[in-house]
Amino acid sequence: MMRLIRSVTTPDVIAALALVGLSAWALYYVSGLSARAAMFPRLAAGLLLALSVAYLIRELFRASRVEPQPFFHHAPRFVIALVLVVTYAVAFPKIGFLTATIVFVPLFATAIGMRRPWLSAASGIAFTAAVYVVFVVLLNRRLPPERIIELWRDF
Amino acid sequence: MFDQLLMAFVALATIENVVAMFLGTLIGILIGALPGLTTTIGLALLIPLSFGLSPLVALGLMAGLYNGSMYGGAIPAILLNIPGTPSAIATTFDGYPMARKGRAAEALRIACYSSAIGALVSALALLLLAPPLSLVTLAFGPAEYFWVAAFGLVSISVLLGSDPIKGLISATLGLLIASVGMDTLTGRMRFTFGNLELADGVNIVVVLIGLFALPRVLRMAEEAIKTGVSRDELRLSGSRLNGRALVSLVPTWLRSSAIGIAVGILPGAGGNIAAFLSYNEAKRAARDPESFGTGNPRGVAAAETGNSSDNAASLIPTLTLGVPGNAIAALIMGGLLVHGLQPGPALFRDNGVIVYGFMLQMLITSVILVGLGGLIATRLFAQVLRTPQVLLAPMIVALMFLGLFTVSNSSFQLYLMIGFGLLGYTMERLSFPLPPMILGVILGSMAEQNLRMSLMISRGDWSYLLASPISKLIAILILVVLFVPVRRAFRKKMAMEKGS
Numbered sequence: 110m111m112r113l114i115r116s117v118t119t120p121d122v123i124a125a126l127a128l129v130g131l132s133a134w135a136l137y138y139v140s141g142l143s144a145r146a147a148m149f150p151r152l153a154a155g156l157l158l159a160l161s162v163a164y165l166i167r168e169l170f171r172a173s174r175v176e177p178q179p180f181f182h183h184a185p186r187f188v189i190a191l192v193l194v195v196t197y198a199v200a201f202p203k204i205g206f207l208t209a210t211i212v213f214v215p216l217f218a219t220a221i222g223m224r225r226p227w228l229s230a231a232s233g234i235a236f237t238a239a240v241y242v243v244f245v246v247l248l249n250r251r252l253p254p255e256r257i258i259e260l261w262r263d264f
Numbered sequence: 265m266f267d268q269l270l271m272a273f274v275a276l277a278t279i280e281n282v283v284a285m286f287l288g289t290l291i292g293i294l295i296g297a298l299p300g301l302t303t304t305i306g307l308a309l310l311i312p313l314s315f316g317l318s319p320l321v322a323l324g325l326m327a328g329l330y331n332g333s334m335y336g337g338a339i340p341a342i343l344l345n346i347p348g349t350p351s352a353i354a355t356t357f358d359g360y361p362m363a364r365k366g367r368a369a370e371a372l373r374i375a376c377y378s379s380a381i382g383a384l385v386s387a388l389a390l391l392l393l394a395p396p397l398s399l400v401t402l403a404f405g406p407a408e409y410f411w412v413a414a415f416g417l418v419s420i421s422v423l424l425g426s427d428p429i430k431g432l433i434s435a436t437l438g439l440l441i442a443s444v445g446m447d448t449l450t451g452r453m454r455f456t457f458g459n460l461e462l463a464d465g466v467n468i469v470v471v472l473i474g475l476f477a478l479p480r481v482l483r484m485a486e487e488a489i490k491t492g493v494s495r496d497e498l499r500l501s502g503s504r505l506n507g508r509a510l511v512s513l514v515p516t517w518l519r520s521s522a523i524g525i526a527v528g529i530l531p532g533a534g535g536n537i538a539a540f541l542s543y544n545e546a547k548r549a550a551r552d553p554e555s556f557g558t559g560n561p562r563g564v565a566a567a568e569t570g571n572s573s574d575n576a577a578s579l580i581p582t583l584t585l586g587v588p589g590n591a592i593a594a595l596i597m598g599g600l601l602v603h604g605l606q607p608g609p610a611l612f613r614d615n616g617v618i619v620y621g622f623m624l625q626m627l628i629t630s631v632i633l634v635g636l637g638g639l640i641a642t643r644l645f646a647q648v649l650r651t652p653q654v655l656l657a658p659m660i661v662a663l664m665f666l667g668l669f670t671v672s673n674s675s676f677q678l679y680l681m682i683g684f685g686l687l688g689y690t691m692e693r694l695s696f697p698l699p700p701m702i703l704g705v706i707l708g709s710m711a712e713q714n715l716r717m718s719l720m721i722s723r724g725d726w727s728y729l730l731a732s733p734i735s736k737l738i739a740i741l742i743l744v745v746l747f748v749p750v751r752r753a754f755r756k757k758m759a760m761e762k763g764s
Contacts, residue, residue, distance in 0.1 A: 124694050128433060135440060138455065146452040149712040153439040160433045167429070180693055182486040190485030191686075194478070194661055198678040201665055210662045217658035222488040232655050240666065250316070250670050 119172050120180050125165035132158035189220050205255035210237045269391075272620035275320060276628070284321045285625055288328020289632045295329065296336020296348045298656065301480070303333040303349060307595040308476040309660070311602055312469045312667030319603040320621050326599050327625035330592065331633055334535060334572045335379035342371045342564070351535030351571035354543040358556060358563030365559050376634065377510070378517060378565040382572030383630030385521040386528065390576040390583075391623045397584040398612045406717040407729045411738035413711035416587035417703055419745045425697035428749040434696050438704015439711070441466050449716060461676045468598045469671055470681045471705050473664050475698050476595075478685025481664075483692075484657040513565045516546050520566045524573025529580050530589065535571035542570025576626040583607050583619060586710060591699035597706060602671075 135154035139147040181187050193216065201209045214233030215226065223229050244250040275281075288310075295306035306329050314322035337352030342359035355375060362371040404412070417439075421431030444455040445465030456462040520542035527538040546566035547556040556563045578593045586607040588594035597607055605611060611619050668681055688698055715729075722728030730736055 120694055124690070135455075142452055142454060143450055145716070146447040146450045146454060149708075149715065150440060150443040150454060153436055153443060153708075157433065157436040157440065160429060160436060164429050164433060182483065183488070186486050186488055187482055190482055190657070193658075194481070194685075195682060197661060198665065198675070198682060201678070202669065202675045206662075206666060206669075213662065214655070214658040217485075217661070218652075218654045221485045221654050221657070222490050223652065223654045224490065229655065232659075236659050236662070240662065244313075244666065244670070248316070252666070253669070 119168065119175070119177050121168040122165065122172055125161055125168050128161035129158065129165060132161055186221050190217070193217050193220060202253045203256065204253075205257070206252040207237055207241060207255055208257050210240070268616035269620050269624070272617045272624055275617050276324075276621050276624055280318070280321050281324050281625075284317075284324035285328045285629050285632055286636070288325035289332040289629050289636050290328070291325070292329035292332020292334075293336035293339075293633075293636060294332075296333035296352075297339040298336075298348060298651070301348075301656075301660075303330060303351075304476050304591050304595055305480055305660075306333055307592065307599065308472040309663050309667055311472060311595065311599045312671040313663070314599070315469075315602055315667075315671045319605060319615075319618050320625075322599065322603055323618070323622040324625045324629075326596055327622060328629040328632065330575055330596070331379070331383045331572065331626065331629045332636070334383065334575060335376055335568070335633055337571075338375035338379065338564075338568055339372065342375060343368055349535075351539055351574075352567075353536060354539040354567035354570070355564060357543065357567070358558070358560045359567075361557070361559035362561065362564065367559065370561070371564050374513065374561050374564045375568045378513070378520075378568035379572040380630050380633040381517045382521055382524055382569035383575050383633065384627060386525055386573040386576040387623060387627035387630055389525045390579055390626060391620075394580050394583050394623070395612060397580065398608075401584055401608065404734065405732070406714040406721065407732060408734045408738065410711055410714040410718060410729065411735050411742070412585050412587055413707040413714065415738050415742050415745070416581075416585075416589075416707055417700065417711075418742050420588075420590070420703050421697075421700040422745050422748055425695070427695065428746075430694075430696045431700050434691065434698065435700035435704040438701040438706075439708045440704075441471065441701075442705050442708020442712070448713070459676070461674060465709075466680070466705065467672060467677060468601060468705060469668060470677050471684055471702065472595060472598055473668055474681040474684025475688035475691075475702065477660060477664050478682065479689040479692050481657045481660050482685070482689050484653045484660075487653065489653040509561065513562060515549075516562045516565045517569050519545055519549065520569035521573040524570045525577040527570075528574035528577025528589070535574045535592075538574040539567040539571040542566040572630075576623070579626075583611060587707070588703060591702065594699055594702045594706060598702070601706070 132154050135150065136158065139150045139154060142150075193213065197209060197213045200213075211233050214236055215223075215229035218229040218232070219226060245252060291310070292303070292306065295301045296303070307326060310325060310329055314325055317325075333349060334351060337347055337349030338355045338359065339348060341347045341352040341355040342363050345356050345360040347353045347356055359371045359375065362368065417435045418432075421435040422428045425431050440455075442465070444462055446453055446456075446463050453463065523542045523545060524535075524538040527541060543556075543563060543566045546562050547553045550556065550560075550562065552560075575592075578589050579596060582588045582593040582597050584607075586597070588597045600607055600611075605615055605618060664681070665678060668677055671677075691698060691701070718729055719726070722731075730739060
């Protein structure tokens with residue numbers, strides 16, 4: 110039984126199940142809307158449900174015949190990269206673009222395998238400076254305020 | 265038309281526009297030269313960054329990037345046998361053997377001239393064909409526009425990838441995303457969960473960057489290529505290209521331009537298909553077909569003319585019907601929408617100067633390409649290949665966030681973009697094509713509005729959708745497109761039976 114479950118739980122089967130669930134939920138959600146507002150999303154969700162069921166049936170038949178492929182190329186590096194990207198997304202509007210980017214570029218490069226810290230740091234500084242010149246000096250764009258400069262001023 | 269063309273020419277003659285076209289072409293060549301970065305990623309990053317610029321300056325950057333990246337892809341294809349963009353795959357067939365024989369500089373010059381000629385002919389086709397076609401679309405009503413949107417979605421979903429079910433699922437997901445936000449006719453909120461930032465719907469820039477750029481960054485991180493290409497691998501010797509050699513390429517340029525334009529107008533096909541078809545035709549027409557693949561300059565010329573002559577031609581259905589034929593055209597349409605320009609016949613009537621200006625920019629940037637893509641510049645661009653991908657990945661992330669933040673000024677949009685990035689990564693790993701989803705987001709509101717307007721006109725009679733001959737014709741075309749995979753599967757089965 111476990112073997113059977115394992116043989117059919119390929120990424121495609123899981124994705125098809127998720128799509129069936131999503132489309133069923135969307136159909137349920139639009140049932141609470143007025144008929145006119147619900148018409149188009151209902152059509153889209155209905156179509157998605159039909160296609161997802163077809164996809165699921167096909168993948169269930171295929172699952173036992175196809176050798177499962179790993180979903181990630183390198184899961185640890187994927188997780189590290191994702192965590193750093195999310196951290197940057199949180200930090201960037203709060204501490205400012207310059208501070209966040211100068212730290213983020215070398216940190217990301219080092220975390221995924223760059224072994225030349227000076228080159229990483231220099232690249233981070235050069236890139237941030239170039240972006241600052243183009244966007245702030247030349248294009249006059251407003252970036253999030255630099256917390257470190259504000260703190261320095263307060264101090 | 266000529267008045268507007270003249271006015272567009274005058275409008276382009278400003279320092280900002282000229283700088284934008286040069287800069288866009290330069291950035292395009294750089295992006296094309298970096299393996300892993302494609303025209304779509306470049307445009308997805310550029311669109312939010314160009315927000316706030318005047319439409320002509322922003323479109324000049326986009327036109328330059330589009331034409332420049334098509335040539336840029338040839339640089340690593342010739343020097344390293346690594347196509348910089350998918351469109352440059354056919355360039356490796358003869359470009360790399362030429363480089364191995366010490367003729368890298370000559371191959372790069374042929375690639376540059378061929379790209380420029382292909383882009384130039386394609387821009388001329390856009391200028392000549394788009395305005396009359398836009399007049400034809402004036403005969404279209406809501407029902408016809410609904411079918412046009414449906415045709416665009418179905419053709420991209422079925423013809424672009426190898427799996428039509430996955431293509432159609434991708435497009436339908438795009439339609440659901442397009443439903444998010446306030447319903448314009450009833451004022452009811454749909455799929456917003458009380459979040460006011462979703463009231464205007466999902467920002468197209470968020471979807472574009474998330475789907476195209478973040479999955480590439482995550483893949484770069486997983487691959488973690490720590491070193492760039494060595495200096496020795498990028499050494500170029502002098503070029504031996506003379507006038508007679510260039511004249512001998514003229515028939516190849518003409519044939520490949522015609523193929524590229526035809527492929528560009530067709531939905532679902534892209535520069536790589538145009539390049540392959542052009543290469544095959546050049547080989548078929550040659551007196552020495554056996555020399556192709558061993559370093560024949562006509563092979564390089566055919567591939568590069570083919571992929572570049574697809575550029576502006578693919579914008580013909582985008583500008584006239586508002587239906588992009590491929591991912592790049594969908595991104596350019598996103599760029600037009602960001603600047604408040606709605607493609608379709610009204611675009612030519614209301615914003616003639618801008619749309620003709622854009623067509624002229626496609627033409628001018630193809631000429632700029634010759635100047636920028638010369639050997640000295642090519643030597644410089646080739647050095648970009650020395651940048652390790654582990655350093656490039658965080659820089660792309662920073663540009664993505666910067667671009668999106670300057671457009672939206674909202675942290676929520678950054679998180680939403682990461683969500684779309686993860687969705688794009690998952691879809692790529694499961695071989696779902698991404699362009700149908702983008703097209704679903706772009707065409708969703710057009711399809712919905714025209715469907716509902718048709719039903720309002722006909723008081724709920726669905727047969728009205730097939731009342732006019734144009735609607736019937738487009739509906740039949742949709743059925744024909746849906747029949748393509750069935751025919752494909754049948755032919756595959758026949759071939760397998762024959763083989764066994």
